[in-house]
Amino acid sequence: MSGTLLNEQHTGTGFQYNENQLMIADMIKKFGKDHIQPQLMEWDEAQTFPVEVFKKLGELGLMGVLVPTEYGGSGFSYTEYVTVISEIGRICGSIGLSVAAHNSLCTGHILHFGNEEQKRKYLPKLATAEWIGAWGLTETGTGSDAGGMATTAVKDGDYWVINGSKNFITHAISGSVAVVIVRTGAKGDSHGMSAFVIEKGTAGFKSGKKENKLGMRASETAELIFDNCRVHKSQLLGNEGEGFIQAMKVLDGGRISIASLSLGIAKGAFDAALKYSKERTQFGKSISQFQGISFKLADMATEIEAAELLTLKAADLKNRGEKVTKAGAFAKYFASEVCVKVSNEAVQIFGGYGYTKDFPVEKFYRDSKLCTIGEGTSEIQKLVISRELLK
Ligand SMILES: Cc1cc2nc3c(=O)[nH]c(=O)nc-3n(C[C@H](O)[C@H](O)[C@H](O)COP(=O)(O)OP(=O)(O)OC[C@H]3O[C@@H](n4cnc5c(N)ncnc54)[C@H](O)[C@@H]3O)c2cc1C
Numbered sequence: 422m423s424g425t426l427l428n429e430q431h432t433g434t435g436f437q438y439n440e441n442q443l444m445i446a447d448m449i450k451k452f453g454k455d456h457i458q459p460q461l462m463e464w465d466e467a468q469t470f471p472v473e474v475f476k477k478l479g480e481l482g483l484m485g486v487l488v489p490t491e492y493g494g495s496g497f498s499y500t501e502y503v504t505v506i507s508e509i510g511r512i513c514g515s516i517g518l519s520v521a522a523h524n525s526l527c528t529g530h531i532l533h534f535g536n537e538e539q540k541r542k543y544l545p546k547l548a549t550a551e552w553i554g555a556w557g558l559t560e561t562g563t564g565s566d567a568g569g570m571a572t573t574a575v576k577d578g579d580y581w582v583i584n585g586s587k588n589f590i591t592h593a594i595s596g597s598v599a600v601v602i603v604r605t606g607a608k609g610d611s612h613g614m615s616a617f618v619i620e621k622g623t624a625g626f627k628s629g630k631k632e633n634k635l636g637m638r639a640s641e642t643a644e645l646i647f648d649n650c651r652v653h654k655s656q657l658l659g660n661e662g663e664g665f666i667q668a669m670k671v672l673d674g675g676r677i678s679i680a681s682l683s684l685g686i687a688k689g690a691f692d693a694a695l696k697y698s699k700e701r702t703q704f705g706k707s708i709s710q711f712q713g714i715s716f717k718l719a720d721m722a723t724e725i726e727a728a729e730l731l732t733l734k735a736a737d738l739k740n741r742g743e744k745v746t747k748a749g750a751f752a753k754y755f756a757s758e759v760c761v762k763v764s765n766e767a768v769q770i771f772g773g774y775g776y777t778k779d780f781p782v783e784k785f786y787r788d789s790k791l792c793t794i795g796e797g798t799s800e801i802q803k804l805v806i807s808r809e810l811l812k
Contacts, residue, residue, distance in 0.1 A: 441497060442504040448481060449505070453512035461513045464639035465784060468631075470595055471639060474516060475523070475550045483509075485548020486524050488532055493545035499674075499736035503681045507732075510685020511692070514788030515639035517685055518795070521678040522591040522640075523547070527554025529674055530600040531618060534659040534667045539618060543598060555596035557587035557645050558668050564589075565801050568611060568665055572603045572647060579654050581605070581617065583647040586629065593643035594628040597621050601645065602664040616664035617656045625650030636787030675796045676749035677739060680732040683753075683760035683792040687725050690760075690767035690785035694718065697780070698770055714770060721763045728756035747809040754802035757792035764789040 438446065456474055464471050478484055486502045488494020497505075502524070510517030528547045531539060531554075546552040563569040572585025583603055590599070598620050606613025619626055629644030659667055695718060698709035708714045735748040764786040768775035775782045793799045 438504070439500065441501050445483075445501055445504045446508050449483075449508040449512070452477070452481065453509070457509075457512050457516055461515075461639065462778065462784070465515065466638075468633065468638045470519070470592075470641035471516075472553070472595055475519065475553060478509075478516075478520060479548070479550025482548075483520060484523055484550040485528060485544065488528060488544050488548045492532075492540055492548060494548040499677060499739040500733065503677065503684075503732055503736045506678055506681035507685035507688065507729075510682040511689040512685075513639065514682065514686045514689075514785065514791070515637045517682045518637050518640040518788075518791065519591060521675075521682050522556065523550075523554050525675050525678040526556030526591075526671060527596070527598065527600050530556060530616065530658065530667065530671045533670065534616065534663070535618070538655075539658065543618060547598070552597035553592050553595050555590050555592040555599040555645070556671070557590045557593075557599055557601040559587060559589045560585070561588045565798060567602075567668070568614070569608065570602070570604055570614065572601075574603045574605050574615060574617065574652070576605075577651070580651045581654065581657070583617070583619075583625070583650040583652060585647055587645040589632065589642055590645050592641055593645045594631060595641055599645060600658065601647075602668045603647075605661055605664070611665050612662040614664040614668075615661050616658040616667050617652050618658055619650070619652055619656060623650060623652065635790060636784070637791045638787075672796055673745050673749050674739060676753035676802075677732065677735050677745065679792055679796045680728070680735065680749070680752035680756040683756035683789070684725065684728050684732055686785050686789050686792065687721075687728065687756070687760040687763040690764040690782055690789070691718075691721050691725060693781050693785070694721070694767035694770040697774075701772075708770070717766050717770060721766055724759040725763060728752070728759045731755050747806060750797075750802045750805040750809070753797065754799055754806065757789075758799060760789045760792045 482495035483505055485494030486497050486505050490496040506521050509520055531543050547554050558567050560570050574581040574583045600618050602614055602616045605615040625648045627646050629646045631643040698714050699707050701708045731752040735745050735752040738748050739745045767782040768786050771782050774780050
């Protein structure tokens, strides 16, 4: 089998998808046609989080992409992971965001920092989507400045008592388990935070307000509330005081996730705009024959190609166990900005029809904006990159 990176002749390069990537891309295309495409606008309108879709994706091994097979996962590398998230995002950003959050945040945190017992307990359930996972770092008062968090855990014998709340948490309502990072030490101390894995049903742990969002409306975003929630010390991930450092490492991988999602949304918007530009006629010819439109397509394709290369480079470094702080930030920053730009241009190419819900580009446009915000805004990516440059 062979194929170009983008798996599309119009934007192909000399790089090739590997066998697994081709198989995954094909599988997702078929799955999307049958199980996502027919209902995605309905879910978007109603803000429905379609749990059954994630269960089915679990059966395909796409909810534990990076989890080793011994823990019930697919055991793929980051290269295949990029394909999974981008191909799902190409169909629906919301489903892509949820698959990304589940795989790289909650599951990824337990995979990298859980002890053997925790991994055996949680990973098989997460990898098969028997359980959906959530990950809570952000609070109402602290987003970019996550280290300033106010939610606390105080030791009480063999238990920790957690009080506070987490905001904007993907799967806060439907998740069966959450990894949360809370304060266990002094404010301002990067070693003053710890990570816990907490199951739904634990007394004092509940979900709160669900956000009504611009885009990514089928990906559930809500609050997690802790009211004297007692968590046994066996639920601590790694050692006390390591939570924030762990979270930053998880986000290093998470940036590859959001870069992949950005890439997928950009490709989806581009695919639709390219097709429409050949079909729509004005002044007696297809609009693609106007240089004003064909040059837009050229810019969009070039930027998608560059975003893909940066994303795959970060994935490759990650596969080799190298530090990806800068490469991941490059990919996330660039790909997410490209995603917004390409989706915007796609709406423009559709003209008035692009502004309606009868065509797919308005949704790509709305979904795209999350990519420059979630898991570190573009400004924070520039902060990360400049810090690395100036070290
Ligand atoms: C749909 C969705 C899903 C999410 N899922 C999760 C999740 O599962 N788990 C989770 O923990 N969080 C989640 N988040 C939260 C997300 O990570 C934060 O929204 C993001 O990190 C930004 O934080 P903030 O919203 O508080 O913005 P703020 O930090 O208040 O930023 C506001 C503006 O100020 C800028 N800014 C802030 N600091 C600086 C600086 N030092 N220099 C320059 N500019 C700066 C920002 O770039 C931004 O433009 C989600 C958010 C959304 C919208």
